[in-house]
Amino acid sequence: VFAYPAQYASPVPEASGARYWIVAIVAAILGAIGIWLAYVFYVARPALAAEYAERFAGLRRALLNRYYVDEVYHTAFVQPSRQLGRWLSDGFDRGLERLVNGVGGLVREASLALRDVQTGYVRNYALMILGGAVLIVAYMLFGGM
Numbered sequence: 001v002f003a004y005p006a007q008y009a010s011p012v013p014e015a016s017g018a019r020y021w022i023v024a025i026v027a028a029i030l031g032a033i034g035i036w037l038a039y040v041f042y043v044a045r046p047a048l049a050a051e052y053a054e055r056f057a058g059l060r061r062a063l064l065n066r067y068y069v070d071e072v073y074h075t076a077f078v079q080p081s082r083q084l085g086r087w088l089s090d091g092f093d094r095g096l097e098r099l100v101n102g103v104g105g106l107v108r109e110a111s112l113a114l115r116d117v118q119t120g121y122v123r124n125y126a127l128m129i130l131g132g133a134v135l136i137v138a139y140m141l142f143g144g145m
Protein backbone atom coordinates (compact mmCIF):
# COMPACT_ATOMS: atom_id res chain seq x y z
CA VAL A 1 0.00 0.00 0.00
CA PHE A 2 1.31 3.42 -0.93
CA ALA A 3 1.33 5.87 1.96
CA TYR A 4 1.18 9.60 1.28
CA PRO A 5 3.24 11.96 3.43
CA ALA A 6 1.23 13.93 5.96
CA GLN A 7 1.49 17.22 4.03
CA TYR A 8 -0.29 15.76 0.98
CA ALA A 9 -3.99 14.99 0.80
CA SER A 10 -5.23 11.57 -0.25
CA PRO A 11 -5.95 11.55 -4.02
CA VAL A 12 -9.37 9.98 -3.51
CA PRO A 13 -11.47 10.87 -0.50
CA GLU A 14 -12.46 7.80 1.44
CA ALA A 15 -16.13 7.11 2.04
CA SER A 16 -16.78 6.77 5.70
CA GLY A 17 -19.72 6.61 8.07
CA ALA A 18 -23.06 7.72 6.69
CA ARG A 19 -21.77 8.39 3.14
CA TYR A 20 -20.58 4.81 2.82
CA TRP A 21 -23.94 3.39 3.89
CA ILE A 22 -25.90 5.78 1.64
CA VAL A 23 -23.90 4.73 -1.41
CA ALA A 24 -24.30 1.05 -0.51
CA ILE A 25 -28.07 1.35 0.01
CA VAL A 26 -28.60 3.32 -3.24
CA ALA A 27 -26.59 0.73 -5.18
CA ALA A 28 -28.60 -2.13 -3.65
CA ILE A 29 -31.90 -0.36 -4.47
CA LEU A 30 -30.86 0.28 -8.08
CA GLY A 31 -29.78 -3.35 -8.43
CA ALA A 32 -33.15 -4.54 -7.06
CA ILE A 33 -35.02 -2.25 -9.46
CA GLY A 34 -33.03 -3.67 -12.38
CA ILE A 35 -33.83 -7.24 -11.32
CA TRP A 36 -37.52 -6.38 -10.91
CA LEU A 37 -37.67 -4.72 -14.39
CA ALA A 38 -35.99 -7.75 -15.97
CA TYR A 39 -38.58 -10.02 -14.30
CA VAL A 40 -41.47 -7.83 -15.53
CA PHE A 41 -40.20 -7.54 -19.11
CA TYR A 42 -39.01 -11.09 -19.69
CA VAL A 43 -41.10 -13.30 -17.35
CA ALA A 44 -44.34 -11.65 -16.31
CA ARG A 45 -45.16 -9.68 -19.50
CA PRO A 46 -42.88 -10.56 -22.43
CA ALA A 47 -45.13 -8.66 -24.86
CA LEU A 48 -44.22 -5.47 -23.03
CA ALA A 49 -40.55 -6.08 -23.82
CA ALA A 50 -41.36 -6.48 -27.53
CA GLU A 51 -43.39 -3.25 -27.47
CA TYR A 52 -40.54 -1.31 -25.87
CA ALA A 53 -38.05 -2.91 -28.26
CA GLU A 54 -40.03 -1.51 -31.20
CA ARG A 55 -40.49 1.89 -29.58
CA PHE A 56 -36.79 2.28 -28.77
CA ALA A 57 -35.37 0.51 -31.84
CA GLY A 58 -32.87 3.31 -32.53
CA LEU A 59 -31.54 3.25 -28.97
CA ARG A 60 -31.38 -0.55 -29.10
CA ARG A 61 -29.42 -0.42 -32.37
CA ALA A 62 -27.02 2.14 -30.86
CA LEU A 63 -26.52 -0.05 -27.78
CA LEU A 64 -25.95 -3.17 -29.88
CA ASN A 65 -23.34 -1.26 -31.92
CA ARG A 66 -21.67 0.12 -28.76
CA TYR A 67 -22.73 3.69 -29.59
CA TYR A 68 -20.68 3.41 -32.81
CA VAL A 69 -17.52 4.26 -30.87
CA ASP A 70 -15.40 1.84 -32.93
CA GLU A 71 -16.64 3.33 -36.21
CA VAL A 72 -15.96 6.90 -35.06
CA TYR A 73 -12.51 5.90 -33.77
CA HIS A 74 -11.70 4.15 -37.05
CA THR A 75 -12.80 7.17 -39.10
CA ALA A 76 -11.19 9.80 -36.87
CA PHE A 77 -7.88 8.12 -35.99
CA VAL A 78 -7.13 4.86 -37.82
CA GLN A 79 -7.76 5.99 -41.41
CA PRO A 80 -5.86 9.32 -41.08
CA SER A 81 -2.95 7.48 -39.42
CA ARG A 82 -2.81 4.98 -42.26
CA GLN A 83 -2.94 7.76 -44.87
CA LEU A 84 -0.14 9.62 -43.10
CA GLY A 85 1.89 6.41 -42.96
CA ARG A 86 1.38 5.80 -46.67
CA TRP A 87 2.40 9.38 -47.49
CA LEU A 88 5.50 9.12 -45.33
CA SER A 89 6.36 5.73 -46.80
CA ASP A 90 5.73 6.62 -50.43
CA GLY A 91 6.88 10.23 -50.57
CA PHE A 92 9.22 11.12 -47.76
CA ASP A 93 10.87 7.75 -47.24
CA ARG A 94 11.49 7.13 -50.94
CA GLY A 95 12.88 10.67 -51.37
CA LEU A 96 15.18 10.17 -48.40
CA GLU A 97 16.25 6.82 -49.81
CA ARG A 98 17.10 8.45 -53.17
CA LEU A 99 19.12 11.13 -51.36
CA VAL A 100 21.10 8.59 -49.34
CA ASN A 101 21.70 6.38 -52.38
CA GLY A 102 22.74 9.45 -54.40
CA VAL A 103 25.32 10.46 -51.80
CA GLY A 104 26.60 6.89 -51.72
CA GLY A 105 26.86 6.83 -55.51
CA LEU A 106 28.67 10.17 -55.51
CA VAL A 107 31.21 8.88 -53.01
CA ARG A 108 31.65 5.68 -55.04
CA GLU A 109 32.26 7.64 -58.26
CA ALA A 110 34.68 10.00 -56.49
CA SER A 111 36.59 7.04 -55.09
CA LEU A 112 36.81 5.47 -58.55
CA ALA A 113 38.14 8.74 -59.96
CA LEU A 114 40.67 9.20 -57.17
CA ARG A 115 41.83 5.59 -57.23
CA ASP A 116 44.45 6.37 -59.84
CA VAL A 117 45.95 9.08 -57.62
CA GLN A 118 46.78 6.53 -54.93
CA THR A 119 49.93 5.05 -56.51
CA GLY A 120 51.99 4.27 -53.43
CA TYR A 121 55.01 6.20 -54.76
CA VAL A 122 56.37 8.90 -52.44
CA ARG A 123 57.57 11.06 -55.33
CA ASN A 124 53.99 11.29 -56.69
CA TYR A 125 52.68 12.37 -53.27
CA ALA A 126 55.47 14.99 -52.94
CA LEU A 127 54.57 16.32 -56.40
CA MET A 128 50.88 16.64 -55.37
CA ILE A 129 51.85 18.45 -52.17
CA LEU A 130 54.06 20.85 -54.17
CA GLY A 131 51.26 21.45 -56.68
CA GLY A 132 48.79 22.19 -53.89
CA ALA A 133 51.22 24.61 -52.23
CA VAL A 134 51.73 26.42 -55.57
CA LEU A 135 47.93 26.74 -56.00
CA ILE A 136 47.49 28.14 -52.49
CA VAL A 137 50.30 30.69 -52.96
CA ALA A 138 48.89 31.71 -56.36
CA TYR A 139 45.43 32.16 -54.87
CA MET A 140 46.77 34.30 -52.02
CA LEU A 141 48.86 36.47 -54.40
CA PHE A 142 46.36 37.02 -57.16
CA GLY A 143 42.83 36.30 -55.95
CA GLY A 144 42.67 36.03 -52.22
CA MET A 145 43.57 38.28 -49.36
